[in-house]
Amino acid sequence: MKFVFEKRKTQLKRLLFLIPFISFVGSLFLSGLLLLAFKTNPLMVYGAMFKGAFGNWFNFQETLVKAIPLMLAGCGVIIAFRMRFWNIGAEGQLVMGGIFAAWVSLFLIDFIPPWLVLPAAFTAALIGGGLWAGIPAILKAKLGVDETLTSLMLNYVAIIFCQYLYNVVWIDPNGYGFPGSKIFDKAAWLPRLTGRVHLGLIFALIIALVLWFMLKKTKWGFELKIIGESPMTAKYLGINIPKNIIIALFISGGISGIAGMGEVTGIAHRLTHGLDMGYGFTAIIIAxxxxxNPIAAIFVSILMSVLLVGGDQVQRTMGLPSAIGLLLQGMILFPLLAGALFSEYRVKSIKSIGEAVK
Amino acid sequence: MSDNHAKMKHSIGTSNRWEMYLDNREVILEMRNITKKFPGVTANDDISFSLKKGEVLALLGENGAGKSSLMNVLVGLYRADAGSIYVNGQKVSITSPSVSSSLGIGMIHQEFMLVDTMTVAENIILGIKDLNLVPDMKAISEKISEISEQYQLKVNPSSYIWQLSVGERQRVEILKLIFRGANILILDEPTAVLTPQESKELNGIINQMKKEGKSAIFITHKMDEVMAFSEDVYVLKQGKLVASKRTSDTNPKELARMMVGREVLFQFDKGEYKPGKSVLTVKDLCAVNSKGLEALKTISFEVKSGEIFGIAGVAGNGQQQLIDSVTGLQKIRCGSVYINESDCSNKNPIDYIKAGVSYIPSDRLGMGVAGTMTVLNNLAMKGYRDKPFSSHGLLIKSYFKKFAENMIDLFRISTPGPETIVKFLSGGNIQKAILAREIDSCRNLLVAAYPSRGLDVGATQAVRTRLIEQRDEGKAVLLVSEELDELLMIADRIAVMFEGEFMGIVDSSNTDREELGLMMTGMKRDQVK
Known part of the structure; x- marks a missing residue:
């Protein structure tokens, strides 16, 4: 028996669902090998992680809290990736959204009625993230500059600008030198549903649904798909590619920006460190x-959050580095990319008839 | 048919000794009862054939008839579901291309597999496993020269590939296979990319190969090729072997009938030529190519409703820039383009689409369809903006489906279903899908660029019939083609392009190949007369 790859004549739909699942299992297996190499029982680690993420009501809430920015940034990345626009700047867009929301909560708040503060922060975060994604979009649409590099590098500009703000410019004068702005006025606190789970969860779910509907059912979603699958065809069909790139990327960055607003106004209630936790990068894996698919992204985000929270838990209970969660996340990508092969090719077994030559 | 055909028939028909030699040659390859299935299609259904030493046979069939699948099984790219292969009487299991090449089987694909920036000699040894770490290029070049002399494959081993013409590149591919010891050469539509001159040279090369005891299999859907090159012809249709004949015992008409399973009409029913008002008016148009060089020099013409306006010429004389200029895909330098009296100069593709212009591009997979999307979506790509495909910004998917099923039926697009990814269809069916979409959305002008290039007889006929239909319905058709026969057959007026200019515009009823040919080489019409 021998196995060979053969190109499929059709694409299998059910594989599209199977591959992510298999990839996750594959990641558990690959990471397990690594853990074994460090003389740790992987099953115990996974058990601890699972318990850490779901073990009690408090832990489960924490899993949901971390899933919120992941869902939002994941949805943001999905729009861009649908057009084959490789926006890997969700991290920076999230941070910019946080900065803009913080600006509303710290300064604009004095000039507007209290009920308007949160809507204003929401809008500002959308604009902040959107503009930050708009830079690589305009550079790409007008000058053909490669978006991978520009969006990646802008992450670091946003992160360091944010550090500059909370360490120097907006630092709380009564904060004993602790890096961070002053605590926002209550009017700028995003309401919480339960525990630390804030309204951002509802935003995320609504945005995912709206996005799914938009991509699947609207003319604009159809145009984005054509641009992504074949730009030449899109041009031939009279679709305005530069305009669509810019609009789509503004929305993409804007949604990531809302994730930043959730972190700032829903969790920390101040601008401080902790915005650049890598949610924007994990969002790429989620996408x-x-x-x-934005609906699928909701569930994948929760899964990724389980890994994050579980990783923290493992650190506490087993004395292992919390990076195990990140390791598992990264490990998912390998089987996932390999899985793409199987959707295009099939494996055929060869019962050797006659004599194989050489 | 061609002169070659006549010559070949003559040489085979009159020499008894040759005839006997033919029959006594040993069989070097046999494919027995090969069956190959893909989900939803049987590409090869119980096919058997044999090939003798020094024999050339042709596999004739329409696009999607299963020729390429069969050969891919032979070279190890596909695995057959059933059947066996014998080489030199030995049963073999060809599991990969390297196995087939060690058995002396090599294939030349339509797209050449050569590295542009490397020399001929380097390309020939590329991928050979048992070479020294530092190959002795001098010895290799000598061996290459030796082979090229023996087989009349004139090519300089130290030339770079990018310096070579298409015909020369093909010779390099043949050389590569012979250098590696191939005895059975498979050629996939070898003359599709060649000029008539180069085709004639290829004929010489094939004859020389036969003398040296090499065998060849042609994959083709062109009658000229079959008649000129082959001794035996196998006709495939929808995965089945429907006929095998001595080439000298048959004729193009019979082969065509077996290939498509119906009489091929080489004549078209064309309504009376009644040109109406001008639909496309081009005045003093000039434009540059992508390198910024002048590609069109003050071109003026009109295409009227109810006529097919043909543009002849060797590809690369500005045809593409002309098409792009009248569909909004490129900016013009000077002059103007009017669609039905409204000025569309330098407007965008969307404005042309709104003005009722449809366009069948020459780059089908790259531009005409989004290859990774479904047939259904591709068919809806022109209509999706308006009712009934969409309303208030929302797509009406049920109409997409209804429309696709209707088009598949109407244009006889052979596909497992509307949800099939379009790139999995054969070239002819992809073209039919584009044709369906563009004709359905055409209101005033239909621009068709090389619409029958690379298509089999059946699909070509379908394309031409549809173009004539559009004309008879009173639309204007702009047809750019390299095939003079096509233009003479269906166009009403023909302009000949040479180096960005029209050499003249002639009535197709009032001209012939010779006149057009002279104009194509740069002679103005008044000089020809």
Whole structure:
């Protein structure tokens, strides 16, 4: 028996669902090998992680809290990736959204009625993230500059600008030198549903649904798909590619920006460190794993959050580095990318008839 | 048919000794009862054939008839579901291309597999496993020269690929296979990319190969090729072997009938030529190519409703820039383009689409369809903006489906279903899908660029019939083609392009190949007369 790859004549739909699942299992297996190499029982680690994420009501809430920015940034990345626009700047867009929301909560708040503060922060975060994604979009649309590099580098500009703000410019004068702005006025606190789970969860769910509907059912979603699948065809069909790139990327960055607003106004209630936790990068894995489907991204985000929270828990209970969660996340990508092969090719077994030559 | 055909028939028909030699040659390859299935299609259904030493046979069939699948099984790219292969009487299991090449089987694909920036000699040894770490290029070049002399494959081993013409590149591919010891050469539509001159040279090369005891299999849907090159012809249709004949015992008409399973009409029913008002008016148009060089020099013409306006010429004389200029895909330098009296100069593709212009591009997979999307979506790509495909910004998917099923039926697009990814269809069916979409959305002008290029007889006929239909319905058709026969057959007026200019515009009823040919080489019409 021998196995060979053969190109498929059709694409299998059910594989699209199977591959992410298999990839996750594969990641558990690969990471397990690594853990074994460090003389740790992987099953115990996974058990501890699971318990850490779901073990009690408090832990489960924490899992949801971390899933919120992941869902939002994941949805943001999905729009861009649908057009084959490789926006890997969700991290920076999230941070910019946080900065803009903080500006409203710290300064604009004095000039507007209290009920308007949160809507204003929401809008500002959308604009902040959107503009930050708009830079690589305009550079790409007008000058053909590669978006991978520009969006990646802008992450660091946003992160360091944010540090500059909370360490120097907006630092709380009564904060004993602790890096961070002053605590926002209550009017700028995003309401909480339960525990630390804030209203951002509802935003995320609504945005995912709206996005799914938009991509699947509207003319504009159809145009984005054509641009992504074949830009030449889109041009031939009279679709305005530069305009669509810019609009889509503004929305993409804007949604990531709302994730930043959730962190700032829903959790920390001040601008401080902790915005650049890597949610924007994990969002890339989420986008791939959910096969660019916003609804799937909700569930994948929770899964990724389990890994994050579980990783923290493992650190506490087993004395292992919390990076195990990140390791598992990264490990998912390998089988996932390999899985793409199987959706295009099939494996055929060869019962050797006659004599194989050489 | 061609002169070659006549010559070949003559040489085979009159020499008894040759005839006997033919029959006594040993069989070097046999494919027995090969079956190959893909989900939803049987590409090869119980096919058997044999090939003798020094024999050339042709596999004739329409696009999607299963020729390429069969050969891919032979070279190890596909695995057959059933059947066996014998090489030199030995049963073999060809599991990969390297196995087939060690058995002396090599294939030349339509797209050449050569590295542009490397020399001929380097390309020939590329991928050979048992070479020294530092190959002795001098010895290799000598061996290459030796082979090229023996087989009349004139090519300089130290030339770079990018310096070579298409015909020369093909010779390099043949050389590559012979250098590696191939005895059975498979050629996939070898003359599709060649000029008539180069085709004639290829004929010489094939004859020389036969003399040296090499065998060849042609994959083709062109009658000229079959008649000129092959001794035996196998006709495939929808995965089945429907006929095998001595080439000298048959004729193009019979082959065509077997290939498409119906009489091929080489004549078209064309309504009376009644040109109406001008739909496309081009005045003093000039434009540059992508390198910024002048590609069109003050071109003026009109395409009227109810006529097919043909543009002849060797590709690369500005045809593409002309098409792009009248569909909004490129900016013009000077002059003007009017669609029905409204000025569309330098407007965008969307404005042309709104003005009722449809366009069948020459780059089908790259531009005409989004290859990774479904047939259904591709068919809806022109209509999706308006009712009934969409309303208030929302797509009406049920109409997409209804429309697709209707088009598949109407244009006889052979596909497993509307949800099939379009790139999995054969070239002819992809073209039919584009044709369906563009004709359905055409209101005033239909621009068709090389619409029958690379298509089999059946699909070509379908394309031409549809173009004539559009004309008879009173639309204006702008047809750019390299095939003079096509233009003479269906166009009403023909302009000949040479180096960005029209050499003249002639009535197709009032001209012939010779006149057009002279104009194509740069002679103005008044000089020809």
């Amino acid at each position: 791939w794993m959910s096969q660019l």
